[in-house]
Amino acid sequence: MTNKSDKYIISIMVDNEPGVLARVVGLFSGRGYNIESLSVSEVDSDKFLSRVTIVTSGTKIIVDQIKAQLNKLIPVHNLIDITQQESFIAKEYILIKIKKNQKNQKKTFDIANKFNASILSDQNNELILEMVGTSLNISKFIKLLRTFGIIELTRSGLVSMPIDSSFIKK
Numbered sequence: 001m002t003n004k005s006d007k008y009i010i011s012i013m014v015d016n017e018p019g020v021l022a023r024v025v026g027l028f029s030g031r032g033y034n035i036e037s038l039s040v041s042e043v044d045s046d047k048f049l050s051r052v053t054i055v056t057s058g059t060k061i062i063v064d065q066i067k068a069q070l071n072k073l074i075p076v077h078n079l080i081d082i083t084q085q086e087s088f089i090a091k092e093y094i095l096i097k098i099k100k101n102q103k104n105q106k107k108t109f110d111i112a113n114k115f116n117a118s119i120l121s122d123q124n125n126e127l128i129l130e131m132v133g134t135s136l137n138i139s140k141f142i143k144l145l146r147t148f149g150i151i152e153l154t155r156s157g158l159v160s161m162p163i164d165s166s167f168i169k170k
Contacts, residue, residue: 037157093156099149
């Protein structure tokens with residue numbers, strides 16, 4: 001048995017109704033569990049369902065407790081520990097605003113190209129870029145752009161999906 005703390009990606013299908021997210025987040029905060037990333041969006045408007053993707057860390061025992069407690073919540077339809085799947089895709093989205101000047105413009109465009117980022121706005125000596133990528137690549141992208149002067153940034157939080165969906169309840 002190990003006490004090693006690992007990152008876990010938990011995907012939860014819940015009813016899209018007031019208070020559900022507060023109950024899910026309350027379960028974490030009430031027990032002192034940390035949420036490293038949280039992403040929520042409606043995924044089925046006909047059935048009023050939303051997917052909550054939570055990145056947390058802890059030992060396997062702690063995360064198993066979290067999953068068991070989440071499964072007891074009434075509005076939870078299904079819960080998947082994405083990190084326990086054989087293969088999955090996990091991505092983040094970032095918008096980042098940096099200072100622009102003649103000296104850094106070419107280098108900024110080179111970095112954007114290297115990371116498949118797009119320039120959404122080029123005005124008032126500021127650039128706004130967007131990028132989709134792994135958490136690690138997003139962090140590398142930020143680190144490279146930090147030298148130009150980051151004015152503002154926002155990250156979506158991780159969204160994830162298993163490649164094999166044969167186990168998902170319909």
